Amino acid sequence: MNIPFNKPYMVGSELGYIAAAISDGHVSGDGGYTKKCHSLLAEELSAPRVLLTTSCTHALEMAALLLDIQPGDEVIVPSFTFVSTVNAFVLRGARPVFCDIRPDTLNMDEARLETLITGRTRAIVPVHYAGVGCEMDSILAIAESKGIAVVEDNAHGLFGRYRGKPLGTFGCLATQSFHETKNFHCGEGGALIINDERFIERAEIIREKGTDRSRFFRGLVDKYTWVDIGSSYLPSDILAAFLYAQLEVRERIQGMRRKIWERYSTCLEDWACALGIRLPVVPTHCDQPYHMFYLLMPSLAVRQALMAHLKARGILAVFHYLPLHISEMGRRSGSAAGDCPVTEDISDRLLRLPFYTGMSEQEQEYVIRCILDFKG
Numbered sequence: 470m471n472i473p474f475n476k477p478y479m480v481g482s483e484l485g486y487i488a489a490a491i492s493d494g495h496v497s498g499d500g501g502y503t504k505k506c507h508s509l510l511a512e513e514l515s516a517p518r519v520l521l522t523t524s525c526t527h528a529l530e531m532a533a534l535l536l537d538i539q540p541g542d543e544v545i546v547p548s549f550t551f552v553s554t555v556n557a558f559v560l561r562g563a564r565p566v567f568c569d570i571r572p573d574t575l576n577m578d579e580a581r582l583e584t585l586i587t588g589r590t591r592a593i594v595p596v597h598y599a600g601v602g603c604e605m606d607s608i609l610a611i612a613e614s615k616g617i618a619v620v621e622d623n624a625h626g627l628f629g630r631y632r633g634k635p636l637g638t639f640g641c642l643a644t645q646s647f648h649e650t651k652n653f654h655c656g657e658g659g660a661l662i663i664n665d666e667r668f669i670e671r672a673e674i675i676r677e678k679g680t681d682r683s684r685f686f687r688g689l690v691d692k693y694t695w696v697d698i699g700s701s702y703l704p705s706d707i708l709a710a711f712l713y714a715q716l717e718v719r720e721r722i723q724g725m726r727r728k729i730w731e732r733y734s735t736c737l738e739d740w741a742c743a744l745g746i747r748l749p750v751v752p753t754h755c756d757q758p759y760h761m762f763y764l765l766m767p768s769l770a771v772r773q774a775l776m777a778h779l780k781a782r783g784i785l786a787v788f789h790y791l792p793l794h795i796s797e798m799g800r801r802s803g804s805a806a807g808d809c810p811v812t813e814d815i816s817d818r819l820l821r822l823p824f825y826t827g828m829s830e831q832e833q834e835y836v837i838r839c840i841l842d843f844k845g
């Protein structure tokens with residue numbers, strides 16, 4: 470049997486909705502399906518405004534523009550994340566300051582934040598790793614006391630919660646990804662969640678090439694013109710139609726993912742314990758959206774051995790992230806090995822198991838059987 474690491478799930482109604490978008494005649498951005506996605510997400514999250522974007526990367530770039538990040542500003546990001554979390558701010562000239570992670574949830578270690586803040590710190594960007602919430606109470610308290618903005622990179626965490634409140638609603642801005650590797654997707658896509666209403670008007674302008682086109686369409690101005698910097702960050706309504714099909718059946722998708730996550734957890738518990746392998750930690754005050762399942766192996770050598778063991782049986786398990794602070798770009802911004810010891814250690818030992826919404830029971834049982842055959 471061949472088991473891929475990820476297989477984009479189709480709910481069945483995508484093509485029908487795309488056909489409807491096409492026959493409606495509005496296939497550029499902000500058509501009917503984009504508006505449906507906006508209201509569904511704003512309502513589910515109780516957020517004042519949600520704007521679809523062409524990717525989470527672009528939503529992060531919008532956040533950096535909205536915060537007026539300038540050359541020399543500092544932005545605190547975890548080292549253990551995808552490159553876009555930091556690149557969006559570096560594009561504006563910011564210097565990244567890398568924060569190590571907690572060994573349990575692998576989230577930004579809030580206890581280290583205070584020592585990283587300087588007079589130039591403009592933003593803190595927590596990433597809810599695997600959709601398990603960062604310690605937002607402490608992060609927000611520290612940020613507020615210093616007047617620093619918080620932008621959540623919630624690429625993994627849509628519909629997850631921290632102390633009952635949806636992830637993506639804590640920072641003044643938050644970003645989502647609808648890339649095909651995420652829980653809900655349209656191939657490539659994203660969203661900016663605006664929690665501080667002061668950003669709404671300018672966000673619409675930045676997303677529309679720096680024009681006041683949105684105000685024009687609402688009849689607030691009689692012509693639209695160039696009023697600010699901006700770019701083209703809005704996706705075609707064809708993509709929004711695809712995405713709406715997925716978001717509409719969010720409970721079905723989350724239910725399927727939950728079953729897969731729980732089956733891994735139950736079936737691998739004893740095996741992991743016997744071999745000194747750690748399964749994901751989800752604190753009781755966090756509701757996770759079942760984005761991924763990973764193993765923390767005892768060493769790099771054992772991680773590589775299990776990966777090879779699975780590969781020989783047709784199963785693709787992968788690792789991530791290479792610590793950003795010791796990447797070529799990270800070093801150029803002044804970071805060095807040893808700055809984030811937990812990240813460096815975890816990055817060597819983490820292994821992600823195949824996990825996708827349509828994974829059949831038979832496929833998962835095969836993966837589990839092969840894992841249980843591995844004796845270390």
Ligand SMILES: *Cc1c(COP(=O)(O)O)cnc(C)c1O
Binds near residue numbers: 526553624625
């Ligand atoms: C996937 C991902 C992104 C980027 O998402 P795109 O939609 O592909 O731009 C950013 N941050 C994190 C943590 C991610 O996992």
